[in-house]
Amino acid sequence: MAADGQEIEALVALMARLPGLGPRSARRAVLHLLKKRRQLMEPLAEALRNAAESVRECSLCGNLTAADPCALCRNPARATGEICVVEDVGGLWAMERTGGFRGRYHVLGGLLSALDRIGPEELRLPRLLARVSGEDVREVILALPATVDGQTTAHYIADLLSGSGAAVTTLAQGVPMGGDLDYLDDGTITAALRARRRL
Amino acid sequence: MAADGQEIEALVALMARLPGLGPRSARRAVLHLLKKRRQLMEPLAEALRNAAESVRECSLCGNLTAADPCALCRNPARATGEICVVEDVGGLWAMERTGGFRGRYHVLGGLLSALDRIGPEELRLPRLLARVSGEDVREVILALPATVDGQTTAHYIADLLSGSGAAVTTLAQGVPMGGDLDYLDDGTITAALRARRRL
Secondary structure, rough: OOOOOHHHHHHHHHHOHHHHEEEEHHHHHHHHHOHHHHHHHHHHHHHHHHHHHHOEOOOOOOOOOOOOOOHHHHHHOOOEEEEEOOHHHHHHHHHHHHHHOOOOOOOOOOOOOOOOOOOHHOOOOHHHHHHHHHOOEEEEEEEOOOHHHHHHHHHHHHHHHOOOOOOEOOOOOOOOOOOOOOOHHHHHHHHHHOOOOOO | OOOHHHHHHHHHHHOOOOOOOOHHHHHHHHHHHHHHHHHHHHHHHHHHHHHHHOOOOOOOOOOOOOOOOOOOHOHHHHOOOOOEEEEOHHHHHHHHHHOOOOOOOEEOOOOEEEEOEEEEHOOOOOHHHHHHOOOOEEEEEEEEOOOOOHHHHHHHHHHOOOOOOOEEEOOOOOOOOOOOOOOOHHHHHHHHHOOOOOO
């Protein structure tokens, strides 16, 4: 980095803190931004400021939104009696991209973790319980990661909702689309074998 | 992506235009930014705005700088009589990181390219010639990429400066540090063989 260019160094240091960007790619990104000042750099600064000011959590489901409640919670067509529980907004976005789920969501904001000392009170669990009691919920679909913490959280939620009358289901585990057995881990193969179905 | 979240979608779309970030990593970056609003998102918006406003090209060497001439051109200790010619500011930064060069720079702003129709008038070449005539320059070191365009540009500059009295040199080509012959291309091995030296 050049000896002056305090502004550039500060910018590179901040960019390098984004996930997926190291110092090298942060420098490349900053050079690209400085070349595309009007088309990219200034709009990006503006979009960051806008989003930082206006985006908040939906008070119902925890989704990120500029209008509370979020568009998904406001949409009456989404009142299907199904709530999909996800770890974070990234999970919600991934589900929405599939277009396969037409109900509402509940964003936990994390997973139970003994190691990271995250207990039920750190997650959006009381609100889930309130929604399942208050709204007309038939089914709670757990779309949580297939990790130890994800599965611990799934079982905790199943217990929590056992008296609620809503069915608690979870995403199927198995061989991913296009998955080659040779490249899959043993746990996935074992789970897929156990959940095998008749053709 | 959620149905509302216009602010978020606009931000993701802009982030995805950075080199090294695709749609997926742009979404991850935006979620990370929204989690670190005070510590990262707002400072980044501010740093982008600052740099977009204040950073310009050094009128002498073409380096990016908030103060013209840049700190390298202002520093009298850098008046070593050596000018290192680089394609772009990324090349300048890479040279500076090594700490091995103590002279000044000249940023071409590109390479001659018949394919992309980039001729001498598109590059910072007249200014290089003026500097070599005007300043007390003993040596012009060409640190250009080892590509067809890089080498074409190098030979063009060597011709351009042939009457100037300054020596024109170029970075050595050869086996990179830690390079395994088995993984090197034939061109590099041939160049390293031709430039072999006595131990």
